[in-house]
Amino acid sequence: MVPISPANAYVTYTDDECSSSTRCFAVFYNSMRNIGIFSSPCFITNGSEHSHLGFDQLTSSGMQQVRYQFNHGSGFDTGLPNGSRCRAADPGSGDGVKNNAAGAANGDSRAHRIYYNTGYAGTYQTFQAGAMANLIPALKNNNASSKRL
Known part of the structure; x- marks a missing residue:
């Protein structure tokens, strides 16, 4: 048997949720380089992301x-x-964000927090405005949501 997909269902992939008039929080695919910067594919946002998978x-x-x-x-x-x-x-470019992140850099004026679970739950790491760091071991490749505080 072949599974039947719902009529008119489609998938869209997006790489950012930010704009040129806002400051952004970036979640990076790779860890920070030894020169103290991130330089890899990233997902940027200026808001809270209930799920790093996306939404319907x-x-x-x-x-x-x-x-x-x-x-x-x-x-x-x-x-x-x-x-x-x-x-x-x-x-890493084109890979899904959920459970694939290694670090983050916060260019926003407000703090952001990355969580282990979808819906802002579980272990978390907070990035103050201007902060950047590799994710703690409990969150590296185990990130499911992020919240602008």
Whole structure:
């Protein structure tokens, strides 16, 4: 038997949830380089992400599944601490964000927190404004949500 998919269901992949008029929080695919910066594919946001998987929404065309992936950040990474940058050409670009992150850099004016579980639950690590660090061992490749505080 072949599984039947719902009519009008489609998947969209996105690499950032930020804009040119905001400061951003970047979640990186790779750990910080030995020179003290991040330079790898990233996912950037200026808000809270209930799930690093993404979300589902009903549109006039049917159910849309939006899935978050690491990529280049569309140029909105210029305000990240210490010159960290998102790089699309590196390994990890296009991979899903959930349970694949190694570090974060906060260029936002507010703190952000990365959580182990979806829905802002479980072990977490807080990144104050201007902070950047590798994820603690409990969260490295075990990240499921992030919240702007």
